[in-house]
Amino acid sequence: MKIAVLPGDGIGPEIMAQAVKVLQALGLPMEMEWADVGGAAYESSGHPLPEGTLKLAQAADAVLFGSVGDWKYDTLERALRPEQAILGLRKNLGLFANFRPAICYEQLTHASSLKPELVAGLDILIIRELTGDIYFGQPRGRRVAVDGHFPGAEEAFDTMRYSRPEIERIAHVAFQAARKRRGKVTSVDKANVLETFQLWKDVVTQVHSQYPDVQLDHMYVDNAAMQLVKAPKSFDVIVTGNMFGDILSDEASMLTGSIGMLPSASLDKNNKGLYEPSHGSAPDIAGNGVANPLATILSAAMMLRFSLNQEAAAQRIEAAVQKVLAQGLRTPDIYSEGTTKVGTAEMGEAVVRALA
Ligand code: IPM
Ligand code: MG
Secondary structure (H helix, E strand, O other): OEEEEEEEOOOHHHHHHHHHHHHHHOOOOOEEEEOOOOHHHHHHHOOOOOHHHHHHHHHOOEEEEEEOOOHHHOOOOHHHOOHHHHHHHHHHHOOOEEEEEEEOOHHHHHHOOOOHHHHOOOEEEEEEEOOOHHHOOOOOEEEEOOOOOOOOOEEEEOOOOOOHHHHHHHHHHHHHHHHOOOOEEEEEEOOOOOHHHHHHHHHHHHHHOOOOOOEEEEEEHHHHHHHHHHOHHHOOEEEEOHHHHHHHHHHHHHHOOOHHHOEEEEEOOOOOEEEEEOOOOOOOOOOOOOOOOHHHHHHHHHHHHHOOOOHHHHHHHHHHHHHHHHOOEEOHHHOOOOOEEOOHHHHHHHHHHHHO
């Protein structure tokens, strides 16, 4: 099993060190190779996604990714900004299916900003299409407006687009995932306004005819944003486009107490994948040893499950995470009175001990 380890920027290296420790403690035959990505790669080789990093990712069985980005790169031309690294990896590796589970662990019910009864036992799965939509649609750019409200003014534009096959394949992923869960898919769109999402809704409805055992609901994205904080447990699987999924998955993370708990998997059509915490690089706390490594550790568990065919090892990690939470260990983002505050490395070491 060959794993490309890309720690990236900000808290990336700190949290990755803990995930690697946990993986190594499993005693499985794993070969890990490190490379720079994002701002770190820009510093070392002038590009956020250097050829060598991309090649390593392509050759590996799976990619474990930390986080990229720092405000100090905000003034660089877009092609050189750290975010282009993760977007480039998604595009080049064909990682169209993004799984973002939002699970509220029993011990963290009180860390959520919502009332405990609303989130206790929460277990939803957001499936975000990851290589299309307004993120990648061409054309895009800046120009002088020839029409609109202010002809002659500077304007910027992006293109929202989805093709039928792109929608079909993500719909299949969602229905198949729902079959292994509670059998319900909510497709989130904006069909009341956007052509792109009318096609989305039509295609998801058509694909659904192949899954009569799964329940399908449609919901507009604004309503979905509201229902997520009103009645989050009414959802099972949410399937949506790239941009809506970006926004709703951050919202959903807060239901669980902290975005520091949320892993993610981004898969291609053969289940090869990139695994990363759903949170960003948090440059404000980087280097302080306080970041929560659990999202990255749980991402490593997803990697074992989806790409490396090691279900037992995945479950061992997940059980170990449950155990350290039960022991009352908390990084500052999930700390509450009566628990024990620990740093990044202590949390990682506790998970390693709990594996035993
Ligand atoms: C995410 C992030 C990325 C995205 C950024 C870093 C490009 O917010 O993975 O959700 O917008 O997809
Ligand atoms: Mg995001």
